[in-house]
Amino acid sequence: MTSLPLSPQVFTILAMxxxxxxxxxxxxxxxxxxxxxxxxxxxxAGFDSLLDYYYFLRYDPKGSAALDALVDSLLxxxxxxFREPQSLQVLVDELLVPAVHAGQHPRVWCAASATGEEPLxxxxxxxxxxVLGDVSLLATDLSVRxxxxxxxxxxxxxxxRALPKGVEGRWLDVVDGRPRVRPELVAKVExxxxxxxxxxxxPPPGSFDAVLCRNVLIYFQDxxxxxxxxxxxxxxxxxxxxxxxxxxxxxxxxxxLHCEERRGSFFYRKVES
Numbered sequence: 001m002t003s004l005p006l007s008p009q010v011f012t013i014l015a016m017x018x019x020x021x022x023x024x025x026x027x028x029x030x031x032x033x034x035x036x037x038x039x040x041x042x043x044x045a046g047f048d049s050l051l052d053y054y055y056f057l058r059y060d061p062k063g064s065a066a067l068d069a070l071v072d073s074l075l076x077x078x079x080x081x082f083r084e085p086q087s088l089q090v091l092v093d094e095l096l097v098p099a100v101h102a103g104q105h106p107r108v109w110c111a112a113s114a115t116g117e118e119p120l121x122x123x124x125x126x127x128x129x130x131v132l133g134d135v136s137l138l139a140t141d142l143s144v145r146x147x148x149x150x151x152x153x154x155x156x157x158x159x160x161r162a163l164p165k166g167v168e169g170r171w172l173d174v175v176d177g178r179p180r181v182r183p184e185l186v187a188k189v190e191x192x193x194x195x196x197x198x199x200x201x202x203p204p205p206g207s208f209d210a211v212l213c214r215n216v217l218i219y220f221q222d223x224x225x226x227x228x229x230x231x232x233x234x235x236x237x238x239x240x241x242x243x244x245x246x247x248x249x250x251x252x253x254x255x256x257l258h259c260e261e262r263r264g265s266f267f268y269r270k271v272e273s
Contacts, residue, residue, distance in 0.1 A: 004042060006035035010051050014038065017058060022071040022142060023197050023220045023228070041070050072143045076219070079117045081155075082162045084214065087243050087265035088118075091210055092125045094262060095241060099209065100134040106209040111232065112196060112216040113139035116150025117159055119189045120181055122212075124171045132188055138203070140194035147191050153181035197224075199231035206237050215245035226253045233257060238272035 006014075008031070015026040015034065026034050035050070042053035045066065057063040057070070091108075099106040110119040119139040126132040141147055149155075153172075160168075160179055168174060172181045194201065196216070211232050217225040232242055233256055242257060243265075244250060250257060250268055257268035 003035045004039040004050050006050050014054050021067055023224045025221045072145055075143055079114045080159045080161055081117045081121050084246055088122055090262050090265050096135055097129050097131055100131040107136040108210045109208045110139040111213040113141050115146045123185050123188050137189045139189050140192045142195045144193055151191050153186040155179040196228050202231050203235045205234045208235050209237055210241045212243045217248050236270040238270055240270045242268040
């Protein structure tokens with residue numbers, strides 16, 4: 001594919017525009033990579049200059065939608081069913097099931113859920129415990145395209161590479177080599193488009209017992225990650241849990257969250273005031 005020239009100056013303003021919209025950070029070492037990824041969008045839109053394309057994205061009335069489409073093409077949707085399952089199982093066993101048995105109706109938000117494998121895995125785990133109908137699940141993502149796939153419940157075989165026994169035939173079926181999650185399970189999740197940069201549009205404060213934001217913050221600069229974590233903390237109830245990926249840590253941010261280890265998984269609990 002032909003890559004259009006990308007000067008350091010244009011790279012800087014283009015990378016800044018993308019980071020402001022989606023939080024994705026591109027350093028100087030990523031200039032060639034970004035040039036390659038953005039050039040195809042620019043050429044398809046009829047531009048032969050990335051500076052002109054930047055001005056279009058930044059100032060044209062149609063630029064906002066084009067910027068969203070560009071960001072969508074840059075997002076990493078690499079996920080699969082039962083990815084890092086231990087923290088999900090601990091969440092189910094030690095927080096959600098006890099809450100249901102205590103007569104509560106816990107709510108969980110899966111932020112940046114991509115094509116939906118994570119919330120659907122959680123739904124399967126809750127159903128296995130007989131409490132799915134008593135837990136509300138919200139799944140959001142920036143990508144409208146990813147959410148459409150999630151709502152359809154149609155996947156590829158790569159998504160099944162960590163699938164434990166007993167799942168196929170109960171919650172999903174493979175027909176002609178195409179996995180499909182059963183519609184009644186997909187319907188247990190509320191799917192919404194949401195940009196994690198738009199913290200003002202987050203759900204109401206204190207409305208969730210747990211928030212999952214796993215393998216997302218690694219793509220953000222520290223100041224962006226801190227702002228997102230602060231927003232996620234606000235939506236937690238006192239004592240609520242934030243779960244991030246196994247390779248992520250919030251300790252350096254000095255948040256109002258208390259880190260706890262449970263069965264080898266780390267949870268960040270909102271301190272009760």
